[in-house]
Amino acid sequence: MSHPTSQPPEENVSQLTLSPASELSGFEWWRRTLSYQTGLGFTAQDRAQYVYDYQNRNLEEKCQSCNENLEWVLKYSPSVIFMMNHIRKLNKDNEPIDPQFIKCATCDFTKGGGFDPNSGILLCSNWIRSKWQLEDILTHELVHVYDYMKFNLNYNNLRHHACTEIRASMLSGECRIWAEIKKTGLGNFGKKFQDCVRRRAVISVSANPACRNTKEAESVVDIVWRSCFNDTRPFERVYR
Structure with a gap:
């Protein structure tokens, strides 16, 4: 059973009636992003619409960005490297974690990521907005991996x-x-x-x-x- 766990911004998109992801101009998308981040002039409907649009916009680019950011955090993030090292210590076979264990993909649920003992860690590229958010989400999921291996979760x-x-x-x-x-x-x-x-x-x-x-x-x-x-x-x- 898959358990999506890491949560993106906590807007409830499912309870609102939203239009399809709009083809916005670069300026309009920038304006709405700024409004979203500052909260100025944004209603609850506007905020949910922005999140919905973001989830469905430029999916290929987001997946590529997710993979690039994943590669970076695996090399340089102190928290990710720390957790990976401790997970390796729990691996009785002392084998490195297969890179395929952590994947970026478009998700149809409103979560930033999830861990499944059989499938590994999923990072939802259509919800992850930055390298630093990916770092937090991956660290979150690695804690689940650690708990699963150490405590029979x-x-x-x-x-x-x-x-x-x-x-x-x-x-x-x-x-x-x-x-x-x-x-x-x-x-x-x-x-x-x-x-x-x-x-x-x-x-x-x-x-x-x-x-x-x-x-x-x-x-x-x-x-x-x-x-x-x-x-x-x-x-x-x-x-x-």
């Missing part, structure tokens, strides 16, 4: 799923405080990191077919929160 067990999601969002850099401030403002500053990790874990567990509803996902995340949030392996500490 079972996604049908919601506590297992919640724990690995908490750890992956915490260790990947996806919940950096400054990114959360940009999204949610300065309020509740001291808990922004924890709130982001918890929110992302609940979203992912809620999508598990074994989970009945969001309330159950929240309950499971609460049960495992303390032990999993404090488990930073294989990192010594978390930089927020």
Whole structure:
């Protein structure tokens, strides 16, 4: 079973009526991108339309960019290299990870990536907007690989799923405080990191077919929160 886990910007595209991806001029696309990033003059409908258009625009170019960025982060990203090295240590056969284990592809689900024990890591090129986002998403998925190999991770067990999601969002850099401030403002500053990790874990567990509803996902995340949030392996500490 495939488990898409890494989440792109959290707009709910599926609940809105959207037009097909438009053939915008370069200037208009730039203007809308700037508005999207700053939030100025953007309604919820505008934001969802932009995300939908982005997902379906220049797919071949995005796939090529994803592969180029993947090659770069595998060579130079400290977090990716660190995780890859620790995964290799867990490999009893001491063999390098096959490059085909990590793939860029166009995805038909609204996630940045996913990990399947049989198929490997999928990076969704139509959702990934930059080299740095790809780095965070890949680190997130590599935490899942590490957990699967070290702890016999079972996604049908919601506590297992919640724990690995908490750890992956915490260790990947996806919940950096400054990114959360940009999204949610300065309020509740001291808990922004924890709130982001918890929110992302609940979203992912809620999508598990074994989970009945969001309330159950929240309950499971609460049960495992303390032990999993404090488990930073294989990192010594978390930089927020």
